[in-house]
Amino acid sequence: MLKLHGDETPSTIKEVILRLKVKDATKKHIFTARKTDSLRHIQNLMRDNGISAVPILEDDVLVGMISVNDIISALDKGYTDDPAEKHMTKSLIILEDEMPLSYAIPFFDKYSYRRFPVVDKDRRLAGILSSRDILLALLHELNNEILELEKMINTEPADQMDRIKREFIVTKFDFENAGRASYELKKTLKDINAPRQAVRKAAVAAYELEINIAIHSDGGVMAFEIDDKKIVITARDKGPGIEDIALALQPGYSTASDWIRSMGFGAGMGLANTKKVSDDFAIESNPKTGSFIQSTIYLHTAEEQAAEGE
Amino acid sequence: MRPEVLIDEAASRVEGKFLHRGSRKFARWVVASSLMSDVLTTDEEDILLLSNLNTAQVVRTADMISANAAMVACGKPVPQDTLDLAREPDITLVCAEYPIFETCFHLAPLFNTAKK
Ligand SMILES: Nc1ncnc2c1ncn2[C@@H]1O[C@H](COP(=O)(O)OP(=O)(O)OP(=O)(O)O)[C@@H](O)[C@H]1O
Ligand SMILES: [Mg+2]
Numbered sequence: 007m008l009k010l011h012g013d014e015t016p017s018t019i020k021e022v023i024l025r026l027k028v029k030d031a032t033k034k035h036i037f038t039a040r041k042t043d044s045l046r047h048i049q050n051l052m053r054d055n056g057i058s059a060v061p062i063l064e065d066d067v068l069v070g071m072i073s074v075n076d077i078i079s080a081l082d083k084g085y086t087d088d089p090a091e092k093h094m095t096k097s098l099i100i101l102e103d104e105m106p107l108s109y110a111i112p113f114f115d116k117y118s119y120r121r122f123p124v125v126d127k128d129r130r131l132a133g134i135l136s137s138r139d140i141l142l143a144l145l146h147e148l149n150n151e152i153l154e155l156e157k158m159i160n161t162e163p164a165d166q167m168d169r170i171k172r173e174f175i176v177t178k179f180d181f182e183n184a185g186r187a188s189y190e191l192k193k194t195l196k197d198i199n200a201p202r203q204a205v206r207k208a209a210v211a212a213y214e215l216e217i218n219i220a221i222h223s224d225g226g227v228m229a230f231e232i233d234d235k236k237i238v239i240t241a242r243d244k245g246p247g248i249e250d251i252a253l254a255l256q257p258g259y260s261t262a263s264d265w266i267r268s269m270g271f272g273a274g275m276g277l278a279n280t281k282k283v284s285d286d287f288a289i290e291s292n293p294k295t296g297s298f299i300q301s302t303i304y305l306h307t308a309e310e311q312a313a314e315g316e
Numbered sequence: 317m318r319p320e321v322l323i324d325e326a327a328s329r330v331e332g333k334f335l336h337r338g339s340r341k342f343a344r345w346v347v348a349s350s351l352m353s354d355v356l357t358t359d360e361e362d363i364l365l366l367s368n369l370n371t372a373q374v375v376r377t378a379d380m381i382s383a384n385a386a387m388v389a390c391g392k393p394v395p396q397d398t399l400d401l402a403r404e405p406d407i408t409l410v411c412a413e414y415p416i417f418e419t420c421f422h423l424a425p426l427f428n429t430a431k432k
Binding site: 185189209210214271 | 350351352353354356357367369371372373374376377379380381382397405
């Protein structure tokens with residue numbers, strides 16, 4: 007079962023759990039019965055709809071629950087014609103729909119129930135929450151999280167054959183994989199026999215920008231576009247943006263912490279390096295939309311191009 | 317271009333152990349820093365990258381500047397993922413017994429340190 011305590015829960019899942027409320031996971035279309043309904047009626051309700059617990063209402067207000075176990079006892083002892091009210095569990099553990107989901111999860115450890123009724127602020131029944139519902143809600147939310155990242159990826163079809171486009175997701179503080187996008191770019195450039203100097207410049211620019219996304223931003227995307235003239239490297243991230251761009255471009259300026267420095271980054275040279283090796287360099291940043299940094303590197307120098315044109 | 321120095325020769329001066337032998341057997345220059353962006357500013361060729369770090373990013377950085385070799389100072393043990401990463405880009409990986417300053421001291425006479 008899900009646990010929120012301790013360090014076993016991965017941080018993305020924790021973030022998602024903290025963002026969700028009980029009502030986001032609660033199953034709302036549920037079957038209910040009145041307290042005057044017979045246990046037999048409830049047994050049929052359970053069998054026909056494949057459910058294992060039914061909330062019991064009196065004038066729309068939750069007054070108890072009947073579970074499969076209650077029905078088994080009724081069959082065993084032969085009192086299925088009794089009204090629900092006589093055998094229902096009345097001391098209920100109830101969740102409120104506005105509670106954070108993180109507050110509800112420990113309930114599954116603390117109490118022996120596998121599901122809890124959920125009420126709204128007027129104490130009206132809003133639905134039922136089971137551990138399965140929580141898992142579904144988490145999967146749904148994580149899926150959205152991934153879609154969000156994928157949206158940042160350009161989905162334009164590769165229209166020309168002689169144009170290569172590739173994109174990579176870069177995750178915050180993932181030092182194991184940081185640099186993989188740049189490694190792939192370099193490999194691609196070598197495969198197409200790009201000139202050595204252009205390969206080196208592109209690799210340096212891409213790597214600096216990729217590492218910056220991993221250590222300074224909340225995550226983002228590295229995109230590469232290569233045609234017969236140039237390499238365009240684009241780094242986009244989800245924020246928090248660069249406060250003072252002119253300052254960030256100055257060699258030696260860095261906000262990296264000591265532990266980042268102990269990993270080998272934070273000389274404050276990255277953006278300056280990138281600009282130096284780029285033929286064109288563009289940078290935009292905004293606390294809402296994040297940072298956009300683009301480095302363009304020509305495959306051939308101006309002299310080489312001129313020589314080719316002759 | 318600066319003259320070639322055999323990596324075998326350089327390693328032997330600092331009690332270096334080879335963790336991976338790449339196909340490029342020489343270096344023309346040493347860049348020593350434990351901040352990777354400092355390393356990435358260089359435009360020297362056929363580099364031996366010397367640092368205190370034993371992380372994957374040292375090999376990544378070496379690859380970006382097409383370095384021939386990476387040397388980890390202080391006899392630091394090198395984790396498997398760093399080693400694995402060195403294979404594909406064909407980077408020689410050496411672990412030197414000496415700290416960075418002594419390593420530089422022993423390597424400097426091998427390389428032609430005259431201005432380019
Ligand atoms: N994608 C980004 N999102 C937010 N802030 C950034 C981003 N990229 C750079 N910065 C800011 O700009 C500063 C300078 O970046 P730069 O890459 O030049 O140096 P650094 O990353 O701190 O160190 P180095 O690149 O030398 O390891 C960073 O310290 C950080 O404050
Ligand atoms: Mg940087």
